Amino acid sequence: MGRARPVGRAWSNEVWRVAATTGVYAVKLFPTGMTARGRRQLEAGMAFESLVLGSGKVLVPRPVTASAQWLVELETPAGQRLARCHSWVAGTPASAPLPLPLLQTAGAYLGFMHAMDQPGGDTAQLPVFDVDRWERAVRAAARSRIEWAGLLADLTPLVEDLNADVDPVRAQRRPMRVSHRDYDPRNAVVDQADRLVITDWDHAGPVLPGVELVTAATSFGTNDAEVAAFVHSYREAGGNATAADPLAMAVEAVDLDWLLRNVEACLDSDPATCSVEHHTARTLIETFPGAVEALRSWPARLSAASS
Template structure:
């Protein structure tokens, strides 16, 4: 997109969301599986401008906005959403500006936790604050969060991807994936009570604020969750890399979570179901995208990198996960 087009886009968003007068500057800051995020400064105010790759359901965005308003009213710093002049949260861009949908939220200052060190205690304190302030959920989590693909799905994908760099890696993990999928099946859906949680609180979705505390971003996956299962997911995503477990960090995060009044508990392997479902379903989705001839070059590169990284770093072996449970439940 040319500089002129970027300026036109920013000006259009300024008017659509009544962001006020003053100098305008738009700077892309993140490109992920869901779309582009930019920092849009208008005068002295900064906003987060999101351009999702997929269609946006306004009802889903309204539910997300209501959750963030709920958390903000209880003292949790979150990127609350702004309404357009039409009253909607998500609006369509004109075709001349690229089409698609845009959303605007309050900018939250900080550095991504993947780029800045954060204390394990701060991770536990953040999750506890989110869980304490969260509203109750009246329905259980959906299939993405409770059901994993059958190992036969991965065997078929590995066969189709034998000539891709990640194909042999996937084939080498089939025995592990079968064990992990069986664990998910045994765990089933928890009996509750559930609360409305973030559900994707990995380091890339968290900012380290100037005072060292943490802020949660990217709330598109928020929804019903068992707090113990979300605690286990955070422990795995923050303190496990492949088969390496930072045991001291796991203990510190759990202790800080409990000290701050977090309601979740990791009692056994059932609490691993959430992190396993999300990772296994993500690997399947990205593998299918990588094998789809309709996927563009940029999307293909991202999908293949996601599959490879997930298999090598984000899906630990069963014995590694057992160690996390032992540490967290001790």
């Protein structure tokens, strides 16, 4: 084994760049104590990743494995942990705005994935928002006297409205498909041949395809013309999702795990040790109302831009 160095974090996972005699690899370590449900979700994501890789239509980092499950168990100082390994993709982050050809590639990739039409159940299985977790975070932020505690508390009525909006979507049992589920430039790399490579498939699972189309197009595209180009390439590649209605967008808007993770990381902690999380939490809190309004308005804008 060669030298290893940390290269960043994916949610709560550690990622290492390992240089060995056989090549350079990205090794991801998952948290200790993963639940059986968490492992099933991870394995489902890997199964979809395998299908996409096998299609040859989307560039994906190649898994390196000693088992059919693409997972190994490692003994670490923190205890036994699951790990995954991929060939390292040399390149640069696919930060928006992208050159038009790469933007079109991003749209085509999503179109290919949706055209695979992998069933993902229906919206009756949408998770219930953890109201208790939200309320605990609001109370703890107030006790800690964090400067943005009041702003967080002020979001509660909006969060409650969004949570209520999901109930009719759940009752309608709208069909879902399995897809990447976190498809944006943060999870893509432009390799040394100027090709777009899509990374971080561990979160893959059921989505409302119309919602993912909106969020992906508006993540890779920075204006209406770019969004229209993304959607056009999506359609050309076989993607057939229609733009989601504003009610369905509540499913995306009420997914507050990332915001809450950053809030929770700052509670009862020395601000000097969580400066990144503190800045991220404040930014997410301050921009949340505008982001919700944008999500609600984008389905109509997307339809107009791509017509």
